[in-house]
Amino acid sequence: MAKSPRRKQVEAMILYPVDWLEERSGLVGGIKYFLFRKVPGDTGWAHTLGSATLTAFLVQAITGVILAMYYKPSTNEAYASVQHITNDVEFGWLVRGMHRWGASVFIILLFFHMARVFLYGAYKYPRELNWIVGFILLILGMFEGFTGYLLPYDQTAYWATVVGMNITANGPFVGTILGQIMQGGPAIGPDTLSRFYSLHMLVAPGLIFALIGLHLYLVIRLGVTSPPWSKEAAGSEHAEREPEPQPRAGLVAPTTRGRPEA
Numbered sequence: 593m594a595k596s597p598r599r600k601q602v603e604a605m606i607l608y609p610v611d612w613l614e615e616r617s618g619l620v621g622g623i624k625y626f627l628f629r630k631v632p633g634d635t636g637w638a639h640t641l642g643s644a645t646l647t648a649f650l651v652q653a654i655t656g657v658i659l660a661m662y663y664k665p666s667t668n669e670a671y672a673s674v675q676h677i678t679n680d681v682e683f684g685w686l687v688r689g690m691h692r693w694g695a696s697v698f699i700i701l702l703f704f705h706m707a708r709v710f711l712y713g714a715y716k717y718p719r720e721l722n723w724i725v726g727f728i729l730l731i732l733g734m735f736e737g738f739t740g741y742l743l744p745y746d747q748t749a750y751w752a753t754v755v756g757m758n759i760t761a762n763g764p765f766v767g768t769i770l771g772q773i774m775q776g777g778p779a780i781g782p783d784t785l786s787r788f789y790s791l792h793m794l795v796a797p798g799l800i801f802a803l804i805g806l807h808l809y810l811v812i813r814l815g816v817t818s819p820p821w822s823k824e825a826a827g828s829e830h831a832e833r834e835p836e837p838q839p840r841a842g843l844v845a846p847t848t849r850g851r852p853e854a
């Protein structure tokens with residue numbers, strides 16, 4: 593069916609900025625590749641846990657930014673500012689509740705995702721580096737939980753942090769110095785609170801965002817693994833084999849990735 597002039601006009605209006613962006617950045621092609629790339633036919637619900645973890649992290653980032661607009665990181669005002677968010681600010685109770693409960697959801701999903709990767713053997717060659725990046729993300733995720741716990745500055749927050757700091761300071765080799773750096777003084781006080789706040793809302797989330805970028809880049813580059821029982825799983829008889837590389841000038845002993853040299 594022929595397109596009406598109006599439709600053509602609308603299409604041109606939409607395509608102009610898209611083409612403009614694509615020609616100057618290649619971003620549109622990149623996003624298309626990301627969305628329409630091939631994944632094994634037998635991926636299932638367990639493969640969605642990584643994206644679920646990402647969603648939980650984004651919820652934390654958004655609700656955290658809103659909380660930071662009202663929170664006051666000083667020992668005199670922190671508790672009152674959190675009470676103000678909960679009782680007076682419009683939907684403050686909801687945003688704070690989402691952030692507080694969401695922290696646990698994020699950590700639980702992280703562990704479920706990690707368990708899926710482990711049980712499917714998806715940490716093996718060539719994905720070892722992505723496992724290492726994931727492990728650093730796990731440590732940073734738990735660090736977020738620890739630093740965030742002090743911020744309401746109530747009795748639970750204070751004493752839980754005392755316990756955490758004592759555990760850190762008793763660690764071998766670097767424990768003492770790490771404890772001193774984090775505490776920022778001889779006792780938990782104003783300097784600890786502002787230090788934890790800065791680590792909680794700037795340093796750790798910044799690192800997590802950057803590492804998630806690297807993690808996803810590696811997922812796209814290496815592809816997603818099939819379940820171990822799959823007929824398509826790497827190494828199984830029916831799996832598609834990479835074609836043998838042809839000798840080329842400059843390649844001394846060409847081999848298929850991962851196969852030991854003959």
Ligand code: HEM
Pocket residue numbers: 638639640641642643645646649702705706709714715719722723724725726727729730733804807811815816817818
């Ligand atoms: C902020 C935390 C994390 C986010 C947002 C995240 C996100 C993702 C996503 C979206 C995928 C692709 C889909 C899937 O397999 O579910 C993935 C795959 C993967 N993740 Fe994570 N992940 C995180 C933490 C971790 C942790 C803690 C580990 C392990 C220590 C890990 C190891 C891996 C590995 C090895 C893969 C490749 C799996 C495959 O190819 O089948 N990730 N991740």
